Amino acid sequence: DQQVKQNSPSLSVQEGRISILNCDYTNSMFDYFLWYKKYPAEGPTFLISISSIKDKNEDGRFTVFLNKSAKHLSLHIVPSQPGDSAVYFCAASAWTSGTYKYIFGTGTRLKVLA
């Protein structure tokens, strides 16, 4: 049972345009959401997060939107740059068994074309 889903395995975008990566979740107990960027054979690096009490968080070129009623979040990258090409994971967390448990989606491979 996949609680966090990224239904698009890959996405190609022209440099300078907007990249939109989507993520859906099923567990209403999730209260904190994160996006990570990952290169092959490296650990994920944190990009941006959002608490369930907010619907938008912005950091430079990156904006995360949260729609709690739809259990959906998205990451917008504007403008997209070739260096943004990587795999992006969304993650959701909830307090369980005395700690925060983090569940990850399967990732979306973004390719920004120069």
Add this chain to the structure above:
Amino acid sequence: DGGITQSPKYLFRKEGQNVTLSCEQNLNHDAMYWYRQDPGQGLRLIYYSQIVNDFQKGDIAEGYSVSREKKESFPLTVTSAQKNPTAFYLCASIEGGGANVLTFGAGSRLTVL
């Protein structure tokens, strides 16, 4: 600089052998996690630990074991009972006290020959 150190970076193992992956953090974080990454399956939680001498199974704990004898260290043993051990293993940690950013190490690539 504070961070998470995983070793070895690459490891080869023969079938039937146990192998231990090291994870050390100097961030003074309370909770530590082990994830496994396979192509097309994202990151799956193996084990996690909130405090020293305490740990819980994640979603795919079968064939793995862990210990948490020190706050800084959370080694993962991949036993011969793990049927598909070839994967990229990631250790992570988080500061206690609330929902926060999970910090990852650089990962260890295990290949079973």
